[in-house]
Amino acid sequence: QVQLVESGGGLVQAGGSLGLSCVASVRTFSKYAMAWFRRAPGKEREFVAAIGRSGVAAYADSVKDRFTISRDNAKSTVYLQMNSLKPDDTAVYYCAADFIGGGTTDRRSYDHWGQGTQVTVSS
Numbered sequence: 001q002v003q004l005v006e007s008g009g010g011l012v013q014a015g016g017s018l019g020l021s022c023v024a025s026v027r028t029f030s031k032y033a034m035a036w037f038r039r040a041p042g043k044e045r046e047f048v049a050a051i052g053r054s055g056v057a058a059y060a061d062s063v064k065d066r067f068t069i070s071r072d073n074a075k076s077t078v079y080l081q082m083n084s085l086k087p088d089d090t091a092v093y094y095c096a097a098d099f100i101g102g103g104t105t106d107r108r109s110y111d112h113w114g115q116g117t118q119v120t121v122s123s
Contacts, residue, residue, distance in 0.1 A: 001025075002024060002025065002026050002097060002111075002112040003024070003025040003112075003114075004022055004023070004024050004025075004095045004096070004097060004112055004113065004114035005022065005023050005025075005114060005115075006020060006021065006022045006093065006094070006095045006114045006115065006116060006117040007020070007021050007022075007023075007117060008020040008021050008117060009093060009117030009118045009119045010118075010119070010120070011120045011121075011122065012085055012119075012120070012121055012122070013121070013122050014085060014086055014087055014121055014122065014123050015084060015085065016085050016121075017081070017082060017083045017084075017085065018082045018085065018119060019079060019080070019081050019082070020036070020079065020080040020082070020093055020095075020117060020119075021077055021078075021079055022034070022036075022077065022078045022079075022080075022095030022114055023075070023076060023077050024076045024077070024078075024095075024097060024112075025076070026076060026097075029071075029073050029076035030053060030073040031053060031099060031100055032053070032097045032098060032099055032100075032101065033050060033051065033052045033053055033097070033098040033100075033101030033102055033103040033104070034050065034051050034069075034071055034078040034095065034096070034097055034098075034103075035047065035048070035049065035050035035051070035069075035095075035096045035097075035098070035103065035104075035105075035110060036048040036049050036050075036069060036078075036080045036093055036094065036095060036096070037093070037094045037096055037107055037110075038089075038091035038092065038093045038094065038119075039091055039092050039094070039116075040088075040090060040091040041090075041091075043091075045094065045107060046060065047060050047105040047106075047107065048060055048063055048067065048080070048093070049063065049067055049068075049069035049080060050069065050103040050104065050105060051069045051070065051071050051078065051103055052101070052102055052103030053100075053101075053102075053103075055071065056103060057069050057070075057103070058103060058105060060105070062088075063082075063089075066082065066083050066084045066085075067080060067081065067082050067083070068080070068081040068083075069081075078095060080093070082119070085119075085121045086121060087121045087122070087123045088121075089119060089121050090119060090120050090121050091118075091119060092116040092117065092118050092119075093116060093117050093118075093119050094113055094114055094115075094116045095113070095114040096110035096112065096113050096114070097110060097111065097112040097113075098110045098111060098112075099111060
């Protein structure tokens with residue numbers, strides 16, 4: 001059973017930064033593509049960023065050049081560094097894992113999900 005636990009959410013002013021972490025309870029973390037998705041109030045869950053097993057990253061246009069996804073296989077952890085935050089970034093952020101995946105942007109590819117962490121950006 002794969003468990004993903006996110007942390008690092010909170011309240012920040014527009015223009016500020018936050019860092020999210022997601023720890024996976026797996027022995028073979030390096031075999032998983034990892035991603036972050038988010039769901040804003042009244043909206044569907046949307047792709048934010050993904051990182052493949054080789055470390056290649058992909059980003060949604062709305063966060064490109066502001067957010068950075070990274071991974072530490074030794075710690076079974078994926079990170080999301082969020083800079084220049086905007087009120088539109090307010091959402092619950094979810095970590096997701098795809099075994100032997102390629103780091104796709106499609107949420108249907110991800111088999112495992114965390115419970116989410118709230119990020120609120122005030123104007």
